[in-house]
Amino acid sequence: MTTSTPASVPCAPSCDAPSLPPVLVGALMRHHRTRAGLSQLKAGHIIESSGSRISDLETARTVLPVSSAHALLNAYGAPAPEIRQALALLALPDHQHRIDCFAPTPAWVDALIAGSRSVHVYSADPASLSHFSPAASPAPGVPGGRPSTPRRCRMVLLLSESLLNLAWDGHPAAAHLPHLLRLAENGVISVHLVPGQLDAHASLLAEYTYTVRGWNGTVTDRLRRQIFVAHHDGAPGSVGNGGAAAAERQLLQQAARIARPLQWSLHQLRQAARAQQQDMAVDGPRAAFSRPVSSPDTRARRTA
Incomplete structure (x- = not known):
């Protein structure tokens, strides 16, 4: 997998189509959270936030900070190359x-x-x-977690x-x-x-x-x-x-x-x-x- 910063094409801020980086990374976070068997509420505890905040991050309803994405993906056990690629996506400027x-x-x-x-x-x-x-x-959830x-x-x-x-x-x-x-x-x-x-x-x-x-x-x-x-x-x-x-x-x-x-x-x-x-x-x-x-x-x- 390529882990270098991807090339991209910016878009006007007025565009109503969602920007790709937060959508892609949000989907990846949801995938690894469910594989780990964690509810949104438990995931919220990782970044000292709420389950509704995790839902907003996963569905790109709100800005996805790089620090939060890093902390959550790392806690979910996502592979390091995927984490690096996710952070590179979030580092892209403007609307992509x-x-x-x-x-x-x-x-x-x-x-x-x-x-x-x-x-x-x-x-x-x-x-x-x-x-x-x-x-x-999906892989089996963690002991005590939801499948x-x-x-x-x-x-x-x-x-x-x-x-x-x-x-x-x-x-x-x-x-x-x-x-x-x-x-x-x-x-x-x-x-x-x-x-x-x-x-x-x-x-x-x-x-x-x-x-x-x-x-x-x-x-x-x-x-x-x-x-x-x-x-x-x-x-x-x-x-x-x-x-x-x-x-x-x-x-x-x-x-x-x-x-x-x-x-x-x-x-x-x-x-x-x-x-x-x-x-x-x-x-x-x-x-x-x-x-x-x-x-x-x-x-x-x-x-x-």
Whole structure:
């Protein structure tokens, strides 16, 4: 993970979209607090404050002092590199809507998932899916503390159909497909295949609709709460929201518009995953499964 100070783009103070650093760090603090099994009230004692103060810090309702973030993350047992990255984010000046050189660890991803109502992910590269954590996996709480109960959110994976060709050709890069199939069949994620390959600037792009500062359910409120994290293979990624993330929002909207229906996508994923498993088990032709040659007749259902 990159721990140097991230590059950033400041924004006008009048912008109504929340600044990214306090939102990201607040989500990380909530994640590690629940993993430690601490209530907001007990966490407040760490900085000689109240549980409501902890709630305000975690949801970016109030200014998050660097000293408080440091004390809380350290008390929660957060890894030192994550603490350093969090403090570097909070040191950025003014109102920020794009942060480059941001390389989120699985804890950052789980933190955003746990605080989001929905997550949409687009991928055209099988290796990039290693960044995608489909469900928060909290550690047991401290003795006497509360167990963590992360809130479930709707998770949609928009997967380029080109990845299935790797499975039919026996490519080892498609070995993750059986795992994706299990997640889809268990209802953990919804998988929709996307025809062709969109002009994505990253190997994986995730949209988190984060519920910071309450929730009123309007379209304007949803757009204000969307956070986009782009993963770049072999290089640090970026995170953005508001107007600075317009290109990322448009790409995901395009992928959702042309995505195949859920049941058809699941059937094709199941066929490709089974073919991949059979190819790994024995050499020779795969007679039991045929490569799909036509697209569904039904109209693709919108996923966003």
